[in-house]
Amino acid sequence: LQTAEYPSTLFKETSKFVKIKPVRDLKLSNAPDYISSPNSKLHALLWPGSLQNVLVTKKPWSCATKDAMITFINHLHTTYPEINVILQPDVAEEVYQDFLTTANNDPNRPHMLYSGTTDEITSKADLLVTLGGDGTILHGVSMFKSQVPPVLAFSLGTLGFLLPFDFKEHKEIFNKVLNSRAKCLHRTRLECHVIKKNDGESSVIHAMNDIFLHRGSSPHLTNLDIFVDGEFLTRTIADGVVFSSPTGSTAYSLSAGGSIVSPLIPSILLTPICPRSLSFRPLILPHSSHIKIRVCSKMNEKTGNNSVNISVDGVAQNDLEVGDEIHIVNEVGTIYIDGTQVPPSKKLADETLPNSTSKQRAGIYCIAKSENDWIKGINDLLGFNSGFRFTRRKQDN
Amino acid sequence: LQTAEYPSTLFKETSKFVKIKPVRDLKLSNAPDYISSPNSKLHALLWPGSLQNVLVTKKPWSCATKDAMITFINHLHTTYPEINVILQPDVAEEVYQDFLTTANNDPNRPHMLYSGTTDEITSKADLLVTLGGDGTILHGVSMFKSQVPPVLAFSLGTLGFLLPFDFKEHKEIFNKVLNSRAKCLHRTRLECHVIKKNDGESSVIHAMNDIFLHRGSSPHLTNLDIFVDGEFLTRTIADGVVFSSPTGSTAYSLSAGGSIVSPLIPSILLTPICPRSLSFRPLILPHSSHIKIRVCSKMNEKTGNNSVNISVDGVAQNDLEVGDEIHIVNEVGTIYIDGTQVPPSKKLADETLPNSTSKQRAGIYCIAKSENDWIKGINDLLGFNSGFRFTRRKQDN
Amino acid sequence: LQTAEYPSTLFKETSKFVKIKPVRDLKLSNAPDYISSPNSKLHALLWPGSLQNVLVTKKPWSCATKDAMITFINHLHTTYPEINVILQPDVAEEVYQDFLTTANNDPNRPHMLYSGTTDEITSKADLLVTLGGDGTILHGVSMFKSQVPPVLAFSLGTLGFLLPFDFKEHKEIFNKVLNSRAKCLHRTRLECHVIKKNDGESSVIHAMNDIFLHRGSSPHLTNLDIFVDGEFLTRTIADGVVFSSPTGSTAYSLSAGGSIVSPLIPSILLTPICPRSLSFRPLILPHSSHIKIRVCSKMNEKTGNNSVNISVDGVAQNDLEVGDEIHIVNEVGTIYIDGTQVPPSKKLADETLPNSTSKQRAGIYCIAKSENDWIKGINDLLGFNSGFRFTRRKQDN
Amino acid sequence: LQTAEYPSTLFKETSKFVKIKPVRDLKLSNAPDYISSPNSKLHALLWPGSLQNVLVTKKPWSCATKDAMITFINHLHTTYPEINVILQPDVAEEVYQDFLTTANNDPNRPHMLYSGTTDEITSKADLLVTLGGDGTILHGVSMFKSQVPPVLAFSLGTLGFLLPFDFKEHKEIFNKVLNSRAKCLHRTRLECHVIKKNDGESSVIHAMNDIFLHRGSSPHLTNLDIFVDGEFLTRTIADGVVFSSPTGSTAYSLSAGGSIVSPLIPSILLTPICPRSLSFRPLILPHSSHIKIRVCSKMNEKTGNNSVNISVDGVAQNDLEVGDEIHIVNEVGTIYIDGTQVPPSKKLADETLPNSTSKQRAGIYCIAKSENDWIKGINDLLGFNSGFRFTRRKQDN
Ligand SMILES: NC(=O)C1=CN([C@@H]2O[C@H](COP(=O)(O)OP(=O)(O)OC[C@H]3O[C@@H](n4cnc5c(N)ncnc54)[C@H](O)[C@@H]3O)[C@@H](O)[C@H]2O)C=CC1
Ligand SMILES: NC(=O)C1=CN([C@@H]2O[C@H](COP(=O)(O)OP(=O)(O)OC[C@H]3O[C@@H](n4cnc5c(N)ncnc54)[C@H](O)[C@@H]3O)[C@@H](O)[C@H]2O)C=CC1
Ligand SMILES: NC(=O)C1=CN([C@@H]2O[C@H](COP(=O)(O)OP(=O)(O)OC[C@H]3O[C@@H](n4cnc5c(N)ncnc54)[C@H](O)[C@@H]3O)[C@@H](O)[C@H]2O)C=CC1
Ligand SMILES: NC(=O)C1=CN([C@@H]2O[C@H](COP(=O)(O)OP(=O)(O)OC[C@H]3O[C@@H](n4cnc5c(N)ncnc54)[C@H](O)[C@@H]3O)[C@@H](O)[C@H]2O)C=CC1
Structure with a gap:
C-alpha cells in the first residue's frame, strides 16, 4: 500500500x-x-x-x-x-x-x-x-x-x-x-494482529479509529467467534463487527448504534453491525483486554465464498478466510491473564514490552484548541440531542 | 433513612x-x-x-x-x-x-x-x-x-x-x-452532591450503581440543563436521565438503551430516559468529569408541579425543585479544570483530596470468583447476543 | 375531569x-x-x-x-x-x-x-x-x-x-x-377499556396519541402481562409500556425508541419503556388486535405499593392495582378471534358494531395542508436524519 | 439467474x-x-x-x-x-x-x-x-x-x-x-423496478422479504436520495438502506434496528443500515407509497468506484451506478398522487391496474398453523423480550 x-x-x-x-x-x-x-x-x-x-x-x-x-x-x-x-x-x-x-x-x-x-x-x-x-x-x-x-x-x-x-x-x-x-x-490506538491460517507470517497494523470485519459484497452473514482474555465471549452472526478506539466511537461504531465515548477513556469498543440477534448490545471493554476473533464458516454456504472483508481506519486489507485469526489490543498496555500473548515476533521490534502499562509514548498526541473540543464537536458537528423544533430549547430557564 | x-x-x-x-x-x-x-x-x-x-x-x-x-x-x-x-x-x-x-x-x-x-x-x-x-x-x-x-x-x-x-x-x-x-x-462509585436552592446545606450520597432524575408521576417532561467541567453540554427534555457507574451499566442504564461497560473502566455513563430527541445517544464520560445538573421549569407548566424525582441506587431521595443543582463526580478522582470544585465543605471530612488521582482506597473491592465473572454474567444472566433458535450457534466451526 | x-x-x-x-x-x-x-x-x-x-x-x-x-x-x-x-x-x-x-x-x-x-x-x-x-x-x-x-x-x-x-x-x-x-x-384512535378488579363498572376512553402504563414515582419496576387476541404475548418487566396509535408514534413511543409510523397505517404500536430485557424490540400490531394487559404484583414488594400509573393522551387517570385489566383496541374495527370481546356494555351505545371493519366515521378527520404534511413534519420539526455538519448534504448530486 | x-x-x-x-x-x-x-x-x-x-x-x-x-x-x-x-x-x-x-x-x-x-x-x-x-x-x-x-x-x-x-x-x-x-x-410483496440510467430497459422483481442497497465491499458510504410520492424525503449517507415488507421485518430490517411488524399490516419499512446520522429512526410507510431511490456519487470519491450493491430477498442483482433509479411499491396497490407512476411498460402485462386497491390475488397466501403463528414465532424463535435469568418470569402472578 x-x-x-x-x-x-x-x-x-x-x-x-x-x-x-x-x-x-x-x-x-x-x-x-x-x-x-x-x-x-x-x-x-x-x-x-x-x-x-x-x-x-x-x-x-x-x-x-x-x-x-x-x-x-x-x-x-x-x-x-x-x-x-x-x-x-x-x-x-x-x-x-x-x-x-x-x-x-x-x-x-x-x-x-x-x-x-x-x-x-x-x-x-x-x-x-x-x-x-x-x-x-x-x-x-x-x-x-x-x-x-x-x-x-x-x-x-x-x-x-x-x-x-x-x-x-x-x-x-x-x-x-x-x-x-x-x-x-x-x-490511544488499537493494534490489530492478523494471523492467516496458512501463513507463518503475521502482520501488525495500528488503528486510530477502528478495525472492522464485514460480509462485504457477499449477501451471506459472517460468523465470527470472539474471545476476550482467552475466554469465549460470543459468536457473532451479523453483517460484521467493529472494534473501535474511543476516538473511533464517533465513526463507524456510532453509525452501527454504539455509544459516544470520550477519547480520554482508554477502552476498546465492540459494536456489532446488523447482528441476527435481538440482544447484542454494544460492549465497552477495558483497554487492557486481549481480543481474539476467529473467522468461522458461513451458514448455508457449502460451496461458496467464505471470505470476510477487513478494514483498518477505512482502508481495506486482504480478505480473511475461515480459520484466520485477528488479535486486537489497545497499544497503551494489555494484561495477558493466562501468560499467553500475541507472540513477541508479532510485535514490532521497536515497541515497548506489552505488559508494561506505562508505555510513555504510545498513542497520539493531538494538538487541541480547548479542554472541551469534544463537547463542542458532538454538539456542533454531530447535532447531539437536537431538540424538536417545537420544543423550547434555551440554556436558561 | x-x-x-x-x-x-x-x-x-x-x-x-x-x-x-x-x-x-x-x-x-x-x-x-x-x-x-x-x-x-x-x-x-x-x-x-x-x-x-x-x-x-x-x-x-x-x-x-x-x-x-x-x-x-x-x-x-x-x-x-x-x-x-x-x-x-x-x-x-x-x-x-x-x-x-x-x-x-x-x-x-x-x-x-x-x-x-x-x-x-x-x-x-x-x-x-x-x-x-x-x-x-x-x-x-x-x-x-x-x-x-x-x-x-x-x-x-x-x-x-x-x-x-x-x-x-x-x-x-x-x-x-x-x-x-x-x-x-x-x-468505583459515583458521588452525588445535592444542592438545594433554598438551603445552605448540601448533602453527599455515594452510588454503586446509579443516580437517576425522573418526572415520576407527573405526566410532564423534565427539563434539565447538564454541564460538564463547567461547559454547557445539553438540555435534556425527557422522562429523565441516569448517571451510572460502569457497575450500574447493566442496571437502569441498560434498560434505557445504554451500552454494557466493563466495571474495570473508570467512567461516568450519561444515559437519557425517553428523551424528546432523535439524536440523544448515550455518552460515556471520563471518570475525571465534574458534572452539574440544574433543574429547569417544565414546559407548559405555569401553575403546576415542577418537582423532579431523584433516586440513588434505587432509593428515592427528596424531590428536587426548579433551581436545585446536582453535582456528580466519580470518587476515584476528579479533575476540576477551572479550579472551582464541589465546595470542600461539601466533601466528607475523612475523604482524600479531590484532585489526587490515586485515592488508594476509594471504590469497593468485591471478592470475585474468576477473572471473567463479567463475561459469564452478561452471557448467562443477561442473555447477551442470544442467537435466534433457527440459526446454528456452536462455538466450534 | x-x-x-x-x-x-x-x-x-x-x-x-x-x-x-x-x-x-x-x-x-x-x-x-x-x-x-x-x-x-x-x-x-x-x-x-x-x-x-x-x-x-x-x-x-x-x-x-x-x-x-x-x-x-x-x-x-x-x-x-x-x-x-x-x-x-x-x-x-x-x-x-x-x-x-x-x-x-x-x-x-x-x-x-x-x-x-x-x-x-x-x-x-x-x-x-x-x-x-x-x-x-x-x-x-x-x-x-x-x-x-x-x-x-x-x-x-x-x-x-x-x-x-x-x-x-x-x-x-x-x-x-x-x-x-x-x-x-x-x-384512527385507540379505545382503552379499564376494568378494575373490585369494581363492576368499567370505563372507556379514546386516545388520539397513546395510552401508557408506568411505575411513576415508585422506584420499582412494573410487571405487566400482555395478551394479544387471547394469546399470551409477553410479561413486561419495565418502567412501563406505551400503546400508541400511528399518530402517537411521534409522541412518547418515539422517545421510548419506537419507529415512526405514517398516520395512514391503521395499527397499534407496542413500545416498552426501559424494559429489563435486551430483546424487547418495539412491535407494530394489526389494527384489528384485541390487546389485554393485566397488572401483576411487583418483584421484591411484599408490603408495599403495587399501583401503576396510567395516562391517556398525557392525562393521568386513576392508578391501577394488581389484578386490574386494560383492554385496548383500535376504533376502526377489531377481529375478536375467539368470539369473546370487550363486553358490549363496555362499548358506548352510539358506536357501531365491533366486527364491522367499515365504521364509516370512526377516527378523526384532520384538515391537511398537503398530501405530504407528514414528510415535512418529520424533516422540519423532528429533524429526521439530520446529517453531520461535516458531511455534504444536498439533494442534487 | x-x-x-x-x-x-x-x-x-x-x-x-x-x-x-x-x-x-x-x-x-x-x-x-x-x-x-x-x-x-x-x-x-x-x-x-x-x-x-x-x-x-x-x-x-x-x-x-x-x-x-x-x-x-x-x-x-x-x-x-x-x-x-x-x-x-x-x-x-x-x-x-x-x-x-x-x-x-x-x-x-x-x-x-x-x-x-x-x-x-x-x-x-x-x-x-x-x-x-x-x-x-x-x-x-x-x-x-x-x-x-x-x-x-x-x-x-x-x-x-x-x-x-x-x-x-x-x-x-x-x-x-x-x-x-x-x-x-x-x-404482501414489494415490487422493485430498476431503471438503469444508460438503458432503455427496466426490470421488475418481486420481494417477499426485502430489497436492500449497500456499499458492499467498498469502504465508502453510499449516498442515496429517497423520494416518497414525488416528494424528497431524505438523503441517506450510510452503509445502505433496506426496504422491507412486513414479512421481512424480522429479516435484515430487524438486524438493522427496525421494529417487528405484523405481516397483517400492509406497509413498506424503510430501515437505514449504519447511517451517518444520529437521527435516522426507522420509518413505516403506507403500503400505497411510491418510493424512488436515486444513486448519488459518493463523497470523497473522485476517481473511484461508485457502484452500489442491490439484493432482492438475499439474491444479489447487478450493481447500480450513479444516476440509476429504483422504484419500490407494494403490490397490493399504490396511490400515485401526481398521476405519474412507474411507467406501464415497466409493469408486467398480466398484472392488474396500479391504482385499483383491490387486486384480488396480489400477495402470497401461506398456509398457517394457527391464528397466532407470529406471536409464537417471535417468542419461540426470536427470543423476544427474554427476561434476565435473575428476574422472575412466569405468566401468572
Ligand atoms: N457506515 C459507516 O458509518 C461507515 C463508516 N466508516 C468509517 O470511516 C472511517 C474512515 O474515514 P475516511 O477515510 O474519512 O472515510 P470516508 O471518506 O468514507 O468518510 C467517513 C466519514 O466519517 C468521518 N469520520 C472519520 N473518522 C471519524 C471520527 N473519528 N469521528 C467522527 N467522524 C469521523 C469522516 O469525516 C467522514 O465523514 C473508518 O475508520 C470508519 O470508522 C467506514 C465505513 C462505513
Ligand atoms: N427500568 C429499570 O430498569 C429500572 C431499574 N432500576 C435499577 O434498580 C436498581 C436498584 O436495584 P434494586 O434495589 O435491586 O431494585 P429492584 O428490586 O427494583 O430491582 C432492580 C433489578 O435490577 C437488578 N440489578 C440491580 N443492580 C444491577 C446491576 N448493577 N447490574 C445488573 N442488574 C442489576 C436487580 O437484580 C433487580 O432485578 C437501581 O440502581 C436502578 O439501576 C430502578 C428503576 C427502574
Ligand atoms: N418522555 C416522553 O416523551 C413523554 C411523552 N409524553 C407524550 O405527551 C403527550 C401529551 O402531549 P401534551 O399534552 O402536549 O403534553 P406535554 O405538554 O407534556 O408535551 C409533550 C410534547 O409532545 C409533543 N407531542 C404531543 N403529541 C405529539 C405527536 N403526536 N407527535 C409529535 N409530538 C407530539 C407536544 O408538542 C409536546 O412537545 C402524550 O400523549 C405522550 O405521548 C408524555 C410523557 C412523557
Ligand atoms: N445482517 C443481516 O441480518 C442480513 C440479513 N439478510 C437477510 O437474508 C434474507 C435472505 O435469506 P436467506 O436466503 O435464507 O439468506 P441466509 O442463508 O443468508 O440467511 C438469512 C437468515 O435470515 C433468516 N430469515 C430469512 N427470512 C426471514 C424472515 N422473513 N424472518 C425471519 N428470519 C428470516 C433465515 O432463516 C436465515 O437464518 C434477505 O431477505 C435478508 O433479509 C441478508 C443479508 C444480511
Missing part, C-alpha cells in the same frame, strides 16, 4: 526557485515532552530541543488543499527559515510545479522541500501537520509504524470531527506549537 | 445460648491490602493483621435469607471461634429469636452477636458479607459513609448480577478470604 | 356589545361527507348541508392564544355572520371580558357566543378549531365521546407536530373549509 | 420404476378461493375445482431435504394417485436417481415426475410445497412472475421463521389442504 519508493527523477529537477532535497540529510526527529497538570485533561507540549522538521500532508486530488499547502509552506519559509518542510514524494512534485510559477519568488531564497521514502520521512518528522478531512489525519498517522509525532490538524472547507483548527488560524497556532505553548489531547 | 439507633432492649435480653453485645467493644476495623499483579485484572486480598469482625447483612422479609444467615453464623462460630459476627439491630433480634430455639445449642459456647448504631458497626467491620439479591449489596454498601470493607456477596434462590458466589460455596470461599487467598474486583 | 357544568352566571351578564347564549338553542351538528379519490391519500371534505356551528378551543393560560381567538372570532362574525361560534364556558367568559373593552365594537351587531355543558357543545359542533399546541388538539378531541367533527388546527408561537396551519393562514383556510375545498387526513 | 432451460436429456432416460414427463402436458393451474370470515385474521383456502398439480421445491445440496422429498413424493403417489408432482429439472434428475434404487418400487405403478422450463412449471402449479429453510420459500416464490399459488412450507432440521409446519406433520396438513380445510395468512 505504501509506495515507499520515490521516482528516480525526484531530486534531479532543479530550478533556482525551488529544490527537492533528500530527507535523509536532516537530523533525526526530536521528540517533545508532554506534561500533565492537575487542573487539565490535556498535556502541555514542550520542546526540550527545538522543533525543526515539519511533515505536511494533504488530502489528495483536492485544489483547496493544494492552495492551503502552498500558503502554509510559504508562511513557514518566510517566517521560520530554520524550519525544514518535509513532503511525501508525490506531494513534493505537485508542490514543486506550483512554486516554479508562483509570482513573488526569490532566487536568493529558493524553496527547499525535503522528501524520501516513508521510513526516511517518518524517522525525521518532529511534527505532523494535516490539511484536509478526518481521513487525512487517519492516513498521515498510518505512515508511522511506531511512535507518532504530535499532530496539528486543520480543516479545510468541510469540517471534520478530529480537526480542531480552521486553516485561517494556521499562523497563530503554529507559533504557539513552536513556542511550547500548545496543549495536546492524548488519543 | 438510616435508623441509626437501636431499641433500648437490644442488649438486655440474655439467654445462655445466645447473647447480643455492643459492637463498640470490638477493635477498630482492620483494612486489608489489595495487591495488583501484571497478569491479573483483579487484586489479591491480603490481611496484614487478621480478619476479625464480619458484618453480615441480608435481604429483609425473606425466609430463605434468614435460614442461610443462621447456617452461615453457625459455621463461623463453630469453625472460627475467634471471628466476631456483627449484625444490624433488627437482624440481630431476628436471629436472636432463632438461636433460642435451635436444636444443637451449647450453653458453654453461647452464640455471640455484636450490634449497635450504623456508625459503630461500620467503624468495626473488616468484611461485609451479603445474603440476598443485588439490592442487598447496594443497601449493605450504602451503610458506609467513606471507606467500604471488601464485600463477599452470595446469591440465594434468585441470581444477581453482582453476586459471584452461590451460597453453597460459603465454607470454601470464606476460608479463602480468611487466608488471604481471594481476589477482588475493584468497582 | 370534565367540569361539564357552567357557572350559573354564565348567561346572565349582558352587554350591548357581546352576549353569551345557550348552545342548546342551536341546531344539531351537521356531519360532512369525506370523499376519497384514486389519486389522493386524503379525503375531500364536503358539506352536504352547510357548515354552521364552529367550536373554537384554545390552550389555557396563554395570552397569545387569547389574542388569536379574538382575531378569529372577529373574522367569523364580520365575514360569515351566519356562522355560530361555540366556546367552552370558561373560554366564553374570558373572551366576553375582552369584547367588552375592544375598540371597534358595534352595538347593532353584538358578538354572539354560544356555550353550555360539554355534552351540549359536542352535540352541536360541526367543526372543531384549535388554537395552541399539540395538547390543544388532544384536549379538544377528548371532549367528544363518540364521533368527532373535522378538526382545523392552528399553531401559534410554538409549532406542533399535529398542526398543519400557521395562524396567519386562518382566513384563507377557513374559507376553503367552508366551501368544501379542503382535504382531510384520516387518523 | 433462472436457468429456465433443462438439459436435453431430461425426458430421455426411462426406467420402469420412474419417469420424467413434460410438465406442459398437464392442465393449467387451478386457483383456489380465499374466504375471509369476521372472526379470523386468516383466509380459508377453498378449491372450487380440485387440487391437482403440486410443485415441490427443496433446499439445494442438502441430504436431509432430499430424503424428505422422497418421503413426501412417495406419500403423494401412494395416497393420492391423481395428484401430479412437479419438480424443477435439476431436482427431478436428483430424485430420479433415487427412485431407481429405492427398495419397494412397483413397475406397475412407476413414479411420474413432471418438469420443464420455469415458465411452464409456474403456469401449471396449483400449490407450492417447500422443504428447507426460509430461503427455500423465498426462492420457490421468486420463480413466479405474477400470481403465486398457495404455499405450504415445512421446516427440516433447522427451524425457520416463515415455516409453520414441521415435516413430521406433512401427511395430516396435506390432507387438510386438499380437502379445503386449511387456512392461509396473506403476505
